[in-house]
Amino acid sequence: MTPWPESSTLTSIGVIRSSRTDLVDTPVQSGLNRTETASLQVLEAFVDGLDGLEEFDYVWLVTWLGKSKRSSAGRAPLRQVPFLQGGPEPRRLGIFATRGPRRVNPIGLSLVKVLAIEGSVIRFSGVDMIDGTTVIDIKPYVTAFDLPAESPRCGWFDDIDLPLGATPASLRARSSERLGADPTEPPT
Amino acid sequence: MTPWPESSTLTSIGVIRSSRTDLVDTPVQSGLNRTETASLQVLEAFVDGLDGLEEFDYVWLVTWLGKSKRSSAGRAPLRQVPFLQGGPEPRRLGIFATRGPRRVNPIGLSLVKVLAIEGSVIRFSGVDMIDGTTVIDIKPYVTAFDLPAESPRCGWFDDIDLPLGATPASLRARSSERLGADPTEPPT
Numbered sequence: 119m120t121p122w123p124e125s126s127t128l129t130s131i132g133v134i135r136s137s138r139t140d141l142v143d144t145p146v147q148s149g150l151n152r153t154e155t156a157s158l159q160v161l162e163a164f165v166d167g168l169d170g171l172e173e174f175d176y177v178w179l180v181t182w183l184g185k186s187k188r189s190s191a192g193r194a195p196l197r198q199v200p201f202l203q204g205g206p207e208p209r210r211l212g213i214f215a216t217r218g219p220r221r222v223n224p225i226g227l228s229l230v231k232v233l234a235i236e237g238s239v240i241r242f243s244g245v246d247m248i249d250g251t252t253v254i255d256i257k258p259y260v261t262a263f264d265l266p267a268e269s270p271r272c273g274w275f276d277d278i279d280l281p282l283g284a285t286p287a288s289l290r291a292r293s294s295e296r297l298g299a300d301p302t303e304p305p306t
Numbered sequence: 307m308t309p310w311p312e313s314s315t316l317t318s319i320g321v322i323r324s325s326r327t328d329l330v331d332t333p334v335q336s337g338l339n340r341t342e343t344a345s346l347q348v349l350e351a352f353v354d355g356l357d358g359l360e361e362f363d364y365v366w367l368v369t370w371l372g373k374s375k376r377s378s379a380g381r382a383p384l385r386q387v388p389f390l391q392g393g394p395e396p397r398r399l400g401i402f403a404t405r406g407p408r409r410v411n412p413i414g415l416s417l418v419k420v421l422a423i424e425g426s427v428i429r430f431s432g433v434d435m436i437d438g439t440t441v442i443d444i445k446p447y448v449t450a451f452d453l454p455a456e457s458p459r460c461g462w463f464d465d466i467d468l469p470l471g472a473t474p475a476s477l478r479a480r481s482s483e484r485l486g487a488d489p490t491e492p493p494t
Contacts (some may be wrong), residue, residue, distance in 0.1 A: 126315060131402075131411070171400075176404065182314060182436060184314060196352060212357030214319075223319070254410075255409060255411050260463050266417065266419070270449065
């Protein structure tokens with residue numbers, strides 16, 4: 119690897135408190151689980167940084183997925199079959215063309231809706247984080263910066279079902295069902 | 307600070323090549339500079355991770371702003387006047403309610419439009435990165451995940467002009483002009 123020219127160690131700014139305690143039962147994307155609520159407990163040292171955030175409806179939570187069992191096998195493979203790919207002939211994709219958690223740098227990006235900010239606690243809806251997930255940044259959603267100029271092509275996501283509330287376990291079950299039904303059927 | 311329970315060291319996956327070489331003349335947001343083009347040189351070790359990315363129109367570049375002179379003064383203050391705030395009475399905001407580069411963890415998030423992927427080089431439009439910026443993740447833009455369910459409130463951004471191509475230098479000049487014109491005038 120290219121030598122990193124400086125320290126790039128991260129600081130935790132807070133921790134997610136959600137009702138999800140097992141990764142296989144945790145929704146894979148906040149955008150597919152927009153009604154479930156959870157909270158972010160911001161560390162006291164950083165609470166002053168929240169000033170003004172209550173005027174935004176949506177924020178990006180940048181999370182550190184390093185504790186994930188999903189990435190415990192060492193370095194993430196560069197080509198993976200994403201959870202959301204199912205069926206008998208799932209497509210293998212480059213990790214940078216997926217939103218999967220096993221990445222070179224295990225950084226997650228979740229768009230969540232702010233419900234309330236009470237002292238050091240941000241309550242939000244849109245949950246794809248297991249309880250205890252470390253948050254490394256919060257950024258306000260700004261339409262002028264974060265909305266594409268036109269309706270964009272979204273690669274393989276345009277060709278698949280995106281089931282609401284999908285979890286690794288539910289997606290695995292769905293794949294098995296399809297395989298069980300007719301393994302010669304082409305993938306849908 | 308809370309002890310970090312594990313290694314959180316980052317790996318560079320590539321480097322931005324842009325025509326911007328001085329931070330004060332580098333646009334502050336890719337969304338305000340959507341026509342300028344630049345490229346991302348992905349390190350050879352990670353090129354396999356790009357498979358399938360050419361089918362997406364937009365990607366998020368997650369960048370490391372640690373080399374920025376903007377953050378050379380040590381730890382970022384938790385309340386700051388953002389570059390985009392001008393006028394005689396600029397508003398001080400919590401860092402997590404801004405998109406400024408001096409953050410607890412100096413992580414940047416830029417939505418860019420993919421023009422072409424040629425081997426290890428991604429050409430894109432939407433430039434807010436100085437030449438040499440380190441990229442730590444690439445994620446495809448997925449409308450189902452990244453678009454709010456409704457047109458959101460965007461806090462103080464809703465109350466200001468967002469000038470196209472704005473740079474720290476141009477914004478500073480604008481503030482000085484306003485002050486010069488009539489320092490008693492309320493901020494616009």
